[in-house]
Amino acid sequence: MMIADSTRRHGAEKLKCATAQSGIRSTATVLAVLACAALYPTAGAVAVAGQAAQQTSGHATVETIRDCDTCPDLVLIPAGEFLMGADIEQPRSLGLPEFWATREQPVTRVTVERDFYLGKYEISRGEFARFAAATGYAPEPGCWHFIGSEWLFDENRNWQDAGIDQDDTHPVTCVNWLDAQAYLAWLSQKTGQAYRLASEAEWEYAVRAGTQTAYWFGDDPEGICEFVNLGDITTRERFGWDQTEIKYEMMDNWKGEDCRDGHATTAPVHETAANPFGLYGMLGNANEWVADCWNDDHSEAPGDQTARLTGADCGLRVMRGQGWTAIAASTRPAFRLKMNATDRRFTFGFRVARD
Ligand SMILES: [Ca+2]
Ligand SMILES: [Ca+2]
Numbered sequence: 250m251m252i253a254d255s256t257r258r259h260g261a262e263k264l265k266c267a268t269a270q271s272g273i274r275s276t277a278t279v280l281a282v283l284a285c286a287a288l289y290p291t292a293g294a295v296a297v298a299g300q301a302a303q304q305t306s307g308h309a310t311v312e313t314i315r316d317c318d319t320c321p322d323l324v325l326i327p328a329g330e331f332l333m334g335a336d337i338e339q340p341r342s343l344g345l346p347e348f349w350a351t352r353e354q355p356v357t358r359v360t361v362e363r364d365f366y367l368g369k370y371e372i373s374r375g376e377f378a379r380f381a382a383a384t385g386y387a388p389e390p391g392c393w394h395f396i397g398s399e400w401l402f403d404e405n406r407n408w409q410d411a412g413i414d415q416d417d418t419h420p421v422t423c424v425n426w427l428d429a430q431a432y433l434a435w436l437s438q439k440t441g442q443a444y445r446l447a448s449e450a451e452w453e454y455a456v457r458a459g460t461q462t463a464y465w466f467g468d469d470p471e472g473i474c475e476f477v478n479l480g481d482i483t484t485r486e487r488f489g490w491d492q493t494e495i496k497y498e499m500m501d502n503w504k505g506e507d508c509r510d511g512h513a514t515t516a517p518v519h520e521t522a523a524n525p526f527g528l529y530g531m532l533g534n535a536n537e538w539v540a541d542c543w544n545d546d547h548s549e550a551p552g553d554q555t556a557r558l559t560g561a562d563c564g565l566r567v568m569r570g571q572g573w574t575a576i577a578a579s580t581r582p583a584f585r586l587k588m589n590a591t592d593r594r595f596t597f598g599f600r601v602a603r604d
Contacts, residue, residue: 452570482506
């Protein structure tokens with residue numbers, strides 16, 4: 250069963266747009282207003298059950314569907330081309346250490362030959378709970394959390410209780426790459442569709458949504474709190490990061506941005522901002538697993554939308570988008586994080602994809 254979903258007009262979504270439209274202060278805000286105008290045309294669309302709904306935007310026709318009543322909402326991502334990665338001056342100018350900056354190189358032309366679907370939102374804790382209840386899935390307990398000076402493992406934390414005041418509308422966190430695969434296998438069996446993680450090429454294409462700027466809302470990290478739930482003043486205050494000294498080399502500025510995005514930890518997945526493709530929370534909130542094995546840079550990238558499933562170590566996987574503890578310099582479409590596939594952290598989640 251496929252259910253149309255364009256009639257949903259979440260208050261939080263409209264609030265984001267209203268906020269952007271009420272105060273035009275920067276190029277970023279102007280871009281956001283354009284995106285909001287595209288996503289929320291004055292005339293309300295009426296969805297017909299059993300059909301996919303369409304929203305016309307300045308960038309593409311955005312189609313939103315789901316495969317069952319409780320299945321994740323999906324956005325049709327149209328085929329196209331883009332440049333993956335960033336000129337090295339971009340991460341350097343933002344102060345990222347060189348070992349991170351080089352991972353985004355070289356800028357590589359990618360052809361996305363086939364349309365694909367990507368989750369409109371990160372998978373929520375409630376969605377993961379339905380899977381766990383249906384299958385009895387019970388990963389071993391324990392999750393890493395950041396205390397302002399270092400990451401610590403806490404065996405009492407898990408996806409049901411990440412220790413950060415979440416409810417079922419928040420993104421599931423404390424899930425590793427294998428937990429995501431288990432969820433996808435269940436969802437595929439339930440729907441008869443082949444659910445998967447996006448490749449990192451697909452993920453970056455989708456978050457850019459036709460933009461080649463440092464962020465989907467522009468080049469300037471100033472004002473990022475309008476569009477991204479990342480580490481901010483409230484995060485720093487909530488966890489007392491001002492009173493701690495980071496123990497890791499080259500992470501001394503990892504203390505939250507000097508702005509307020511409204512969320513000290515995770516935000517409900519519907520309350521994050523949408524990019525021009527209508528995808529919510531691609532940057533920030535939960536960090537997102539993608540399909541690819543880790544490779545140190547894009548030098549051998551295939552140039553199409555396929556995931557790179559060979560590499561130095563497929564025990565290491567790619568994460569994209571950064572999360573609610575991150576700094577603006579890293580919370581960019583081009584940024585790539587290397588993580589052990591078995592690691593669970595209170596910032597780690599995922600969203601689904603399918604052809
Ligand atoms: Ca925040
Ligand atoms: Ca995210």
